[in-house]
Amino acid sequence: MLMANLEKAYTPDCHVTVYEQLFPYRGRTRFTQYIPSKPAKYGMNVWWICDSVSNYPLKGINYTGKPPGGQRETNQDERVVMKLMENYMASGRTVYADNFFSTYNLAEMLMDRRVAFVGTVRKNKTFIPHELLNPKRDVKITLVCYHNDNIALCSYMAKPKKPLIMLSTAHYRQSTDPLKGFKPDQILDYNKFKAGVDTMDQMLTGYSCKRSTNRWPLAMFYNMLDIAGLASFIIYDELNPAKQSDKRRSFIIELARQLVIPHMTKRATNALVWRFARIRQAMNLFNIKVPESCPSTSDAAQQQSYAQVASTRPSCYHFAASSSKKRRKTRYNCSKCNRPICLNEHSMQLYSCKPNCSS
Template sequence: MKLMQNYMDSGRTVYADNFFSTYNLAEMLMNRRVAFVGTVRKNKTFIPHELLNPKRDVKSTLFCYHNNNIGLCSYMAKPKKPVIMLSTAHYRQSTDPLKGFKPDQILDYNKFKAGVDTMDQMLTGYSCKRSTNRWPLAMFYNMLDIAGLASFIIYDELNPAKQSDKRRSFIIELARQLVIPHMTKRATNPLVWRFAHIRQAMNLFNIKVPESCPSTSDATQQQSYAQVASKRSSCYHCAASSSKKRRKTRYNCSKCNRPICLNEHSMQLYSCKPNFPL
């Protein structure tokens, strides 16, 4: 409704895919003199069970109307796979025998759907979506995909050079620019880069992280490590290595104050006692 704010009461027709199609939306647009045509997901509660019946002939169509304004049609494109259409712009129950007996709703949708389906196709090729049961997270994934596609369209208009993997290269660079500021900030925290796999990931983005123990003069890092190394803590090198060993220790490194085990990752140093006669 917000996107159509400038086109209300204009007598136009909106074509949308099943992501947007609902009965309430079609009714609100119809009250503002805007027609709606779109596909509908089969899990919508306003669809009559007769339209979802899979035991029908292929290329057969069922029509139903509510108050003679909002219509639904079910076209059996393949066996047991009906296609549901919602329309407020078609009032005739007509099909075209020359085009597989498809109803007018599907023919008009196929004619004007280009922008909608092209966007869905491009989003499917490069998507950050993951399986989740949390609808706010699913919406957030979709917002990221659409924002990434919109930014690529702007970039393509400003840089019209032809390139076979242009969008792929753009998305890789976009992801790099989004994560580098956060990774650079995390690299300053010794509690983060003390793990080997994190240091390895940061090195892939050319983010400099310390490779050895910090200097004893760095009081801030010393204090951070002192907080990590409690009275009995896990060995730092055991936790950072790929092995599954997690040894507990009461000893800390004399240079960096990190917890260190006596079995494998430490060594004994011998020196003369002060003022010892030779």
């Protein structure tokens, strides 16, 4: 339901980013991962596709690990990208991803569906020509090779003996920027649009509702609430572009207020709730009218039950009669003298047969 509403409520820009989010969780599951480069290091992994300009989360896929007794999945990177992009095929958009997702087959599959791809490539890929991996080149020198005039491999010597390989299907002409170290357009565009998911994850840490828990469904639910709150703020920010220093904080406070008011209004009609002074004071802060008397009803017995519940519970008669300062509230009375009595020390249980007992 969350993923369906995220995609339905927002139309992304022409640039989207595919990357992973690791939200903190140190419990024992089959799919808890350890990624030392992440701030949390331990957690559950979710692959996201986000808008590269507004950082809006569009769709996510949970990593659930290898199935018990199953085989290791092959071409997982291609399956993830194609699944995340299934609603944006034939749209002319450009996908930016890191070297985990960059493969030649993925670039071809996206090109057949009119989607461009830009990403870094690991040096151990077999489709990279040896000339692009040659470390004996000068720094800031770029080599480019094309396949079928639409898939380009770019090798930029950023540091001595450390070439950077880029795979792109969005750049058909080679040009470099002398003001930025003669970097090619593939690297400049990748640096500009690659941080969609990372920026989203950074924004989630600023205002989060997560709490310490050992239950992984609850930890995942906290992350879903944070995602929904961030997505709603991004939509609100684009509809109301006025600048404000605490804009997101004010939005979250107002969002929480609008979420709790219907529930508090419903609770105000319950005598079990509004009989407490603290709850009535909290409701008055939200301008919720608390009834002065019991809810009106035609049933006299129901009115009497409301009145009994709303009244203060008495203390146990034996504790009140003694000189001890100990008090124990109770809602039970003695069957003989009708005095309030507790169920722990000053009462006993009686057992009898049912009315239809044969004896």
